[in-house]
Amino acid sequence: MAQQPVHRLPSYLNPEALGPWGVYLEQVDRVTPYLGELGKWVETLKRPKRALIVDIPIKLDNGVIAHFEGYRVQHNTSRGPGKGGVRYHQDVTLAEVMALAAWMSVKSAAVNLPFGGAKGGIRLDPHQYSLDELERITRRYTSEIGVIIGPNKDIPAPDVNTNAQTMAWMMDTYSMNEGGTTTGVVTGKPVSLGGSLGRVEATGRGVFVTGREAAHDCGIALEGARVVVQGFGNVGGTAARLFHEQGAKIIAVQDHTGCVHNANGLDIHALLQYAEEHGGVAGAPETESMAPSDFWALETELLIPAALESQINADNAGSIQARIIVEGANGPTTPQADDILTSQGVLIVPDVIANAGGVTVSYFEWVQDFSSFYWTETEINHRLESMMRAAYTATSAVAKTHKVTLRTAAFIVGCARILEARQVRGLYP
Numbered sequence: 001m002a003q004q005p006v007h008r009l010p011s012y013l014n015p016e017a018l019g020p021w022g023v024y025l026e027q028v029d030r031v032t033p034y035l036g037e038l039g040k041w042v043e044t045l046k047r048p049k050r051a052l053i054v055d056i057p058i059k060l061d062n063g064v065i066a067h068f069e070g071y072r073v074q075h076n077t078s079r080g081p082g083k084g085g086v087r088y089h090q091d092v093t094l095a096e097v098m099a100l101a102a103w104m105s106v107k108s109a110a111v112n113l114p115f116g117g118a119k120g121g122i123r124l125d126p127h128q129y130s131l132d133e134l135e136r137i138t139r140r141y142t143s144e145i146g147v148i149i150g151p152n153k154d155i156p157a158p159d160v161n162t163n164a165q166t167m168a169w170m171m172d173t174y175s176m177n178e179g180g181t182t183t184g185v186v187t188g189k190p191v192s193l194g195g196s197l198g199r200v201e202a203t204g205r206g207v208f209v210t211g212r213e214a215a216h217d218c219g220i221a222l223e224g225a226r227v228v229v230q231g232f233g234n235v236g237g238t239a240a241r242l243f244h245e246q247g248a249k250i251i252a253v254q255d256h257t258g259c260v261h262n263a264n265g266l267d268i269h270a271l272l273q274y275a276e277e278h279g280g281v282a283g284a285p286e287t288e289s290m291a292p293s294d295f296w297a298l299e300t301e302l303l304i305p306a307a308l309e310s311q312i313n314a315d316n317a318g319s320i321q322a323r324i325i326v327e328g329a330n331g332p333t334t335p336q337a338d339d340i341l342t343s344q345g346v347l348i349v350p351d352v353i354a355n356a357g358g359v360t361v362s363y364f365e366w367v368q369d370f371s372s373f374y375w376t377e378t379e380i381n382h383r384l385e386s387m388m389r390a391a392y393t394a395t396s397a398v399a400k401t402h403k404v405t406l407r408t409a410a411f412i413v414g415c416a417r418i419l420e421a422r423q424v425r426g427l428y429p
């Protein structure tokens with residue numbers, strides 16, 4: 001499974017300095033030698049098919065007109081319509097959304113969903129705006145990107161700081177503009193609007209399933225295993241709860257408000273409630289606060305980054321003492337950190353497999369909306385579990401065959417599927 005570190009970029013072109021898009025390009029460079037004849041199409045993967053920047057002018061509650069910048073990027077649609085979430089965050093940039101869209105292409109293909117990759121975002125700190133303002137921002141954004149989205153073109157979903165309510169506003173705005181209710185234009189909607197049971201916790205559940213498989217491969221029992229989680233929102237919060245419910249000990253959690261630690265294991269149900277009421281984990285009872293550098297250096301069986309990109313990088317990778325990293329976030333580990341961790345014997349379950357549970361249940365939601373026939377939560381969870389296990393097992397087998405990391409293996413599977421579709425669609429698609 002171990003891979004020799006490779007450094008294809010010249011030293012003056014540091015992928016960490018290039019941000020998430022640079023990290024993605026380096027990952028593509030690393031997989032190219034394994035793509036055989038299909039490698040001749042690899043340039044397709046190195047640029048987005050389409051990128052839209054939109055201006056979102058809205059009237060704030062105080063009467064002032066404010067302008068926000070929004071994006072929707074469709075990285076690749078060779079295998080099906082674009083698919084991917086919408087992020088609201090003060091640091092969102094076009095280059096970041098390009099990387100997030102590209103990881104969606106690889107992810108959808110790696111788990112064999114009939115989708116391409118897309119992503120959207122608005123640069124704003126949603127915590128600074130009222131619910132009414134967020135509704136106006138979301139509706140204007142949806143109208144502006146309405147020219148390129150649609151149930152057969154590109155289907156948005158929730159990501160950081162967006163949720164089922166955001167998707168309901170998007171679905172309603174798109175439907176108003178189209179002149180008819182169009183449930184299939186977004187996924188992650190409320191169940192009362194054609195959303196799927198199980199979607200809210202699907203990504204965290206996928207992280208749990210792939211983490212459990214990886215632990216099994218490494219001979220680690222979940223009962224009593226130590227787990228450290230960065231990000232305590234939809235993905236990190238759910239994953240922490242599922243590991244906790246299987247007897248694992250969540251010893252530390254970090255979110256944007258701080259880090260909390262308890263060597264005997266945090267009471268995850270109480271912490272979830274505290275974070276809901278206080279907007280974050282900082283100051284939770286029966287916890288000690290901890291410096292971020294100490295957080296990363298904690299000795300643990302599993303480490304789950306479930307916040308933002310490039311959190312595990314050349315600066316902190318050397319101090320990490322986890323046996324397994326399960327990537328709930330997109331792009332949390334830079335290529336340099338990958339090399340350092342691999343040389344330390346850490347097994348990394350990459351984002352494009354580990355967090356694919358969300359888009360997998362989004363796929364179920366899309367199928368249910370088209371057929372107007374809805375499945376039970378037990379059916380959803382059962383199908384999700386079997387697809388996540390199959391993806392993990394297939395990726396592990398490819399990693400063993402080529403003697404590469406799970407990330408390179410997942411990229412081999414995903415990129416080959418995308419490029420094969422690209423090839424058979426013909427020379428002038």
Ligand SMILES: NC(=O)C1=CN([C@@H]2O[C@H](COP(=O)(O)OP(=O)(O)OC[C@H]3O[C@@H](n4cnc5c(N)ncnc54)[C@H](O)[C@@H]3O)[C@@H](O)[C@H]2O)C=CC1
Nearest residue numbers: 160161203231232233234235255256306307329330355358
């Ligand atoms: N929601 C979904 O279905 C999916 C999400 N993801 C990825 O998972 C990650 C988390 O997404 P969600 O849980 O949906 O978002 P969320 O908005 O529900 O939660 C984000 C969490 O990250 C924390 N956070 C933000 N900035 C941080 C910082 N600088 N340091 C530490 N913690 C910080 C927040 O406090 C919050 O707990 C993102 O990378 C997202 O792209 C991946 C697949 C699907």
Ligand SMILES: O=C(O)CCC(=O)C(=O)O
Nearest residue numbers: 084085157159358359362
């Ligand atoms: O559910 C979806 O369609 C996409 C979720 C997402 O944005 C992701 O997997 O990163």
